Amino acid sequence: CWDFLVPIDLDYKPKVDWDINCHVIHQLKTNLSKRQLRLFKKTCFGYFLDLPLVIVQIRVMHHLLMREVHHEVKNEMQFVVNDSRLRFGLGKFALVTGLKCKGDISIESIAENRLISKYFGTASMTFAQLADCFKKKKWETDDDALKIAVLYFVNSFLFSQLKTKAISRSYIDLVESGDFNNYPWGIDVYKATIDSCSNKFQDKPSFYRLGGFPLALQTWLYECCPSLDGHFADHLGNNKLPRILKWAVMGQIPNERVALQMCSLQRKQLKNITPTDDEKKQFDVRGLSFEIEVECTDSQPSQPDSFQVFGTQLPKTQSMPESTGGDSQPTNAEVMKELQALKLFVENKFEEVLAAIGRQSVKPEGNSAHKQQDDDLRSGKMLYM
Template sequence: MFRDSPFGLFLDLPTLKVQPQLLRSLMYAETDHDRDDMFIMKVNGKLLHFGIREFAIITGLKCGMDSEFVSDPDSSNRLMTRYFNGQTKVPKTMLVSLFIDFKENKSLIEDGDVFKIALLYFISTFLFSTQSNVAFVTKLHFDLVESGEYMNYPWGNVCFKNLLSSISHKLVNKPTYYRFGGFPLAIQVWFYECCSKVDPTVAKRIGNGIPRIFNWQTTSNTVYFNHLKTGMFKTYSNPVILQANYFSYINNTHFIHCFYYNANWSASTCIFVGSCFLPTFLRKRELSTFSTRGFGR
């Protein structure tokens, strides 16, 4: 069942772990900009832009038009009532405990709800990776899973915004600590893709497909900030060439305003429109809605 969900593609994800010191390096490289729709940094003399289109191609998560689904705060949710005493805000720790304890005690979750609880666990711990002891699972997520509308929901939009808000301009006041939200693997893998070569002690390329997140595998090494500072991020004599306009084959004038990415893309299921790489399942009326809105550089 999970493989048939919008998240089934991640069952085939190679070994990837978040590298906090690489993310920290990217945050130190952030420029002084006022854009709220992208993360802009300068590495080795090149400006790099990480926006929603980069996020979509890296992750394969559905992005595009916002959902019209409404979660009624005054109505109850069956899953919240059945497993969490009807709490209006469910701590992520409670969901994690239920899921883990179920492995030892199968009676904790009814057969018809196992898949739904698994979905909530995945969404809360993988797509929204804030530490479990400081976060809650929203009623919206419970309602989406219970109603089945999670299948159509643009998870990429929300994950991207969550990630962006957790890393943008967060080092200005020199905090003693910070937390990464959303889906930090997206910007991490995107940076690999921008580099002419990646330090083999950090990650290695294992493919060249879409979504791009399947192209990389992190090593078992601990990646230190000083190692990156004197290597991939060093200011002078840096051999790493950055592609300043990564994904430039997607021309802004041919970028679809309402776009969706599918894990099963291949050469046989995709077409070129101008310089834009699109899946063939997009209908003609959808192709007529190309817009540069929100994707300017």
């Protein structure tokens, strides 16, 4: 049995903010010349230019994070979806993002950084200054355009940087030196992601923010639950790698629909992701951990005596009293048979309802991704659950 970090409360609906710039690919293609774009394509981040339209689905993320459980493994997140445990670690992150997740993360510092001196004139720069430089195309050479574009991509997309925060001097030195293509960015981005997304609800805050690269966690969920295809996101059916290139995510999903779908997932619909032969050839994942089987328990993680589902108080299931004799008491086998029949009936009804919902098109809330204002410093919006 695995214990949730906090008991699941489906009536807990805080405000959520996120700062990942999901329009960065459009901005790169708009702001860079054809030659500059070709240079970016050749970098370690070039494959992201093939990213389909995506957004962070806040309610999906919220319902996933509520299912985080206690565990003893360092530097990973574990979740129980119904009675199945799913583990999100560095290896899964590598398969989803394609970022290099092995290697030396030490960075050699530069005494005087030419890029900072030339374009910013200060000892440091904020993300707002970097965004202004990128959007106004203040560079003088194609090489500098590439460096500024890489810094903008890394900070606005992979790290969800706040506009008031200073850009890491180490990363500026790394990009200026040209060594950024060999750097294991996945290690840093993964750490930022789990540091920001793990254990969010200890004190039930009325507001929280998702930092790091939450799209990786969201895409991992879809890979673990292929039956969500067509409900929350659309699998494009292509053979592109990494896996984040396979999913288009264009709209927010109503909270009740997310809760219903997550609660109805069955054990047979869940899987842990493991590297394919093509992924083993393309990505260095040797030594990273992958579990083949989904771990299951016959009992749910510990819950309070009752919990809320759409405003209805449901009592915790009580054990059947032992028989005291006589023919009127059902046997354990009979009870289990009746429960299995009831379970099958409910599951079939869930599938009918969800199939009907799935036939409806997913409509984005508010402005479409295509209508995002180019002068926005970030694409994150405050959203009520």
